[in-house]
Amino acid sequence: MGLFSFLKGQFIEVIEWMDSKGSMVYRFPAYDNAIKMGAKLIVRESQAAIFVNEGKIADIYGPGTYTLSTQNMPLLTALKSWPYAFNSPFKADVYFVSTANFTNLKWGTTNPVIMRDPEFGVVRLRGFGTYSIRVGESDVFLKELFGTNSDFTTDQISGHLKSIITTSISDLIGESKIPVMDLSSSYEELSASALERLQPHMQSMGLILSSLMIENLSLPQEVEQMIDRKSSMNIAGNLDQYMKYQTAEAIREAANNPESGAAGAGAGLGAGMAMGQMMSQMVNRPAEPMTNVGGDRQHDEGTRSSTGKRFCSECGESLEGSAKFCSSCGTKCNG
Structure with a gap:
């Protein structure tokens, strides 16, 4: 705060303020004391001093040292209707404003x-x-x-x-x-x-x-979880990258769970690789041709078991003797 030395009842001869951290404005504590005409005003760098008379802003001072007189207080002189070369003590509110960042x-x-x-x-x-x-x-x-x-x-x-x-x-x-x-x-x-x-x-x-x-x-x-899922799906769009991703995830999980040991790491790694390989095979496997079954549901012959018995190749029911038609589904079976 302000560093000054005076006794109550004496005129103020030095007006200054040592900035305190966080303070933007400081009102100089004049109490009931009057300011001596010719007093020294010290305004440091990153400060401004403002004299206020009865609620009205008068003179403003930037950094520097001033000896107060009617010559350098023109607005206060006018507000108080002082005569030229007024030398008596006076009262005014003095505010210091910090202009630092x-x-x-x-x-x-x-x-x-x-x-x-x-x-x-x-x-x-x-x-x-x-x-x-x-x-x-x-x-x-x-x-x-x-x-x-x-x-x-x-x-x-x-x-x-x-x-x-x-x-x-x-x-x-x-x-x-x-x-x-x-x-x-x-x-x-x-x-x-x-x-x-x-x-x-x-x-x-x-x-x-x-x-x-x-x-x-x-x-x-x-929403962040949704973004994470979308990122995972984008990785999964490339199965090769997805397999690598699964492998890396398995290793990370094993590292975060030391109690599982090498067995846990191997199981997780194997599961990740197996899943990636399975999905890759499913996508890359050529499509099997579809069998076009005729409208008469006719087959060249029935199916024989290892015991010599004949079974309907359509529904699997046993064929009696040399029957040409299945008694269950009506399919004609030759042979």
Whole structure:
């Protein structure tokens, strides 16, 4: 906080602020003390000092060291109707504003964003990332956000900014119509577009959005499982690749289950290879010609068993003696 030395009742002779981490605005604690005309004002790099008289912003100072006088406080001099070369102590509120970058601030979706995907239909997306801001116009920031607090940190504004960022990115993703399968390769482009889109909102509050990054856009677990299944099916479309895939899966399962030992690894490997080979043979085996059975259901001869008995070659029923026709199905059997 401010490093200064004074006793209550004395005039303030030095006005300064040593930045504290996370503080965007600091109100100099003047208490009931009056500021001595000719006091020293120290404004460090990445700071701005603002003098406020009865709620009205007067003079603003950038980095440097100033000896306060009517010459370098023209607006405050006019507001107080001071005569030229006024040398008496005076009262005013002094605010220090940090103009440094506040980095690694987080944003994320509180609720999933619903969007329409050409392949998966309506899906729900969650996202998160980081952003950086800094004060661009100290007086605008003081009017729009700070008010009359004695201290103001990024925690007091992060919730508001998070809502603005999330809403803008949600609209951007929906309007981009990028398929969910391609979102991960578009983070950089989406981040740049979001930064450009959000800048006017930030400037209206006296802020500048220094950077914005989309780190992740995630799908619900059931949609991710659907994508995994589709990937497996694409691999299975090539049986040779599918056999290799099954083999690799068997090895991985064995490695993750050391209790199964070599026997488990061998069984899994054999099962994967056998399945791949079986499917390959089924696809590559030539089709067998179909037998065209005549309308009279006639066969050249019946079927004989190893004992010499005759059976109908159509229905398998036993043929009596030298019968020419099957008594069950009526098929004529010669021989």
